[in-house]
Amino acid sequence: MAKNNLAYVRTEIVPESPAPDLSKGIIGWVKNNLFSSISNSIMTIVGAMFLMWVLPPIYGFLFGNAVWPGEGVTVEDCRAKGAGACWAYIDDRMTFFIYGFFPKDAYWVTQEGLIASIMTYWRVNLVFAVGTLLLVPLMWPDLKYKLLNSILFFVVYPVFVFFMLTGGVFGLEEVPTVKWGGLTVTLIIGLVGIVVSLPLGIVLALGRQSKMPIIKTFCIMFIEVWRAVPLITVLFMASVMLPLFMPVGMTIDKLLRALVGVSLFSAAYMAEVVRGGLQALPKGQSEAAASLGLNYWKSMGFIILPQALKHVIPGIVNSFIALFKDTSLVAIVGIFDLLRATQVANLNLDWASSNQAITGYVFAAAIFWAFCFGMSRYSIMMEHRLDTGHKN
């Protein structure tokens, strides 16, 4: 080869360098996502203007001009011109929002301090604490002892809650359910609804596919009747009409009636969600299970339901969220849930001010939102965890 100084192959490696700023970094992102075309740019500008129009007043109301609880803050501050949300009112009435008219502990209510304020409602708070202690490990995927945990949560805990809140035993003061209220009642109805409606919905969905005509017809009728009736109607019937059919002298607790109504109502919806999941599974799965000798229940329990339910997690959680929000309808039949507690608190003259009601409702909405958003995020996490890379 002839000698020359021209090198065709680099002798040095060019150092690594990031791609030009056009496609990376904040500027690149903005360019690609917000101003990628003329119409996109217009929408971005209009959107930004809209946000500039609505956000400052909202921020001002909720935070900037809001009246926060503190030393010497009174209702007069909330009545002042230009005052925003009256958080001091929420703070003052907090126990009412959470516990409704649940009786205070006679001893602790006379004491001062944080511990005393927790102990004042120790029965309800104990129920919350035990519930959280059982629910968190149950929902934590990697922890063991799920069976024991489930038994404690689904079997033992409801009994515990019942005796703890109702009282009348172990020297506990008896508290009729009409005195239960606020967030406590909302959580009870929501949780009972969720815990009852899913298994019941699964049973109904399986029944609907049954080859036995009686079971099938019963399930179809059950589902279609409950789905076709508005929840409010169900609640009215449960609270007003049901007693008419009862033998004289026999009553069923109003809250219990609402619990049953809400649970059965949601179960009908849940059944249809689950049925969707069952139908989406290829027939080959149950055939493979059958060919291995798995009987109907084992096939359902190990093969069909785990997959079907996984497919419809979004639908299931959607139903849970709808159910949790629908619990506020029980206010109409006089059950004292969070929304009803808010309404009643809003009438309180001690804090009467122009923003009292709206602050109360914003607070109630925020609580509902927090629970529903939590459920939504949890379901997304579970979907990712359960994904085994198979697309049917």
Next chain:
Amino acid sequence: MTKQTQTAVKKPTEVEENAGVAIEITGMNKWFGDFHVLRDIDLKVMKGERIVIAGPSGSGKSTLIRCINRLEEHQQGHIIVDGTELTSDIKKIDEVRREVGMVFQHFNLFPHLSILENCTLAPIWVRGVPKAEAEETAMHYLERVKIPEQALKYPGQLSGGQQQRVAIARSLCMNPQIMLFDEPTSALDPEMIKEVLDVMVSLAEDGMTMLVVTHEMGFARQVANQVVFMDQGQIVEQNNPEDFFNNPQHARTQEFLSQILH
């Protein structure tokens, strides 16, 4: 068509000696609604025999073998599997299904379970085998189908050929007396067909009673004791592979063979 070179498999005469009927079907008829899918099926399979079922699409091959483990119900005639007659008695059905393994065209692995769990689920929950023992057996069969290293993966992470081999291993874990195959290689890419057929050949060499619906005529020649040709729901011709391929009796068989062998 895949080349099958060795012919180490036992041939009919050897089989008949250890006698014992595995499957006996007599005068069986089946309808789908008004559609008469299977007509007057008579078929006797001895233990250790390997039957290949061939025939044009829609001729009822799948339906026939699905009747043998009662994935489909027949309306007339008798099916006796390993001495147990299939009726609507669920106990009897479960009994038969425990003894009869099935491999499907589309594998039908359980996508939410790992390969190992796919293989141990039925032994543990149907046969009551302890978990450790079931896993040992599963690993044994996974080694046999040459994919022990995939045991902890999920079906969605495996190729088609690998999935089908797992499906075979999963069936074998139940220690079945009879294996049914419904076009086990039809959904596979050509380069994966051989790995599955090899597993099936080695099963045959071990004396497994097999009913195989397939278009792999090389496999039929090499492994089958009997080739059954079906058309329009009937068994048209049944013969040993030698005569079946070289000297087909029936016009429809001749036509079918000329199409499939080019």
